[in-house]
Every structure is written in structure tokens, then in C-alpha cells.
Amino acid sequence: MDKLLAKTAEKMKATVEHTERELARIRAGRATPAILDEVVVNAYGSELPVNQVATISVPEPRLLLIAPWDKSTLKAIERAIMTSDLGINPSSDGHVIRLQIPALTEEGRKEMARKADHVAEEGRVAVRTLRRECIEAIKKMEKNEGLSEDEVRAGDKEAQDLHDKQIAAIDVLLEHKKAEVMEM
Secondary structure, three states: OHHHHHHHHHHHHHHHHHHHHHHHHOOOOOOOHHHHOOOEEEEOOEEEEHHHOEEEEEEEOOEEEEEEOOHHHHHHHHHHHHHOOOOOOEEEOOOOEEEEOOOOOHHHHHHHHHHHHHHHHHHHHHHHHHHHHHHHHHHHHHHHHOOOHHHHHHHHHHHHHHHHHHHHHHHHHHHHHHHHHHOO
């Protein structure tokens, strides 16, 4: 049962980390390299993430600077950004690409906050599913391996405690993201 609980804790932690990465991708009116994580460039005959063909820096709060390692990939990076769903037009001077992040309107901020709520809820659902699977596995162990009621209760409580801890972590991440999004 200890192995099961350890495996469940590991999966729950991975779920929280995934939720954190998803929240980082949500635009908050300021530049962050994470918004380019989903942009894939067709370079060198294969599909590569932007961060594997260029250096991404944030020289100003609302500006991303993309410096390709190989100048021949500049046009491919521009094309990939334009075809992505970022809604940001790149500007290039032949050496680097600049992405000016537009300021969010009040309505845009509320939409991003709703998007953050949705991402956090997906994370919570995943954690709840892992808890349910763990408890079901404990019940199977009770039948198959003859665990005592006390052991089952202790396992259920441990699974619930893991769940509560990870849900609280997701809630903290969500509150930070919402504060960042709603900040002017």
C-alpha cells in the first residue's frame, strides 16, 4: 500500500506541475517566454520548439526578443509565430524578432482569469481522479490481500491528505496567476 500511495503522490505532484506550466502560458499583459512553449518551428527538416532554435529574452516588461542561433531559421520562426494562436504579429530586422505584447483590456483580463480558472479546474479534476483511483486500488487490496479495516481507513485518509495538499497547491497557483492577470 505504501508503494501505491507513493506512486499516487508522485502522479499528483506531476499534475500540479503540469497545471503550473499551463497557467504560465496564459498571457497576463506582460512578456514571458512561456507563451512561446507551444509554438513549433519547421527547421532543419523537423518540427522543433522555438526555444530549441533561438534564444528568447525579455528586455522590457511587454517585449519578447527572439534571437535565432542560425539566421536561416528567422523566416521559419516568424511564420510559426504568425500561424500560431498567439494573436501577436512578429517584427523582424533581419537579425532578431521582436514580439510586442499588447496591453490587456479589462475584458481581456477577465477572459484570461476565466481561462486560468478553467486550467486550474482541469488540474483539480485530475487530482480527484487520482485520489479515486488510489482509494479503489486500496479497496481491491483489502479484498485480494486481506488488509484490515484500520489499514484501509489509514490508506484512505492518506490519499485524502495527498489530495487536499495538491488541491491547495493548485489554488495557490491560481490565485497568483489571477493577481498577475488583473494587475494593471
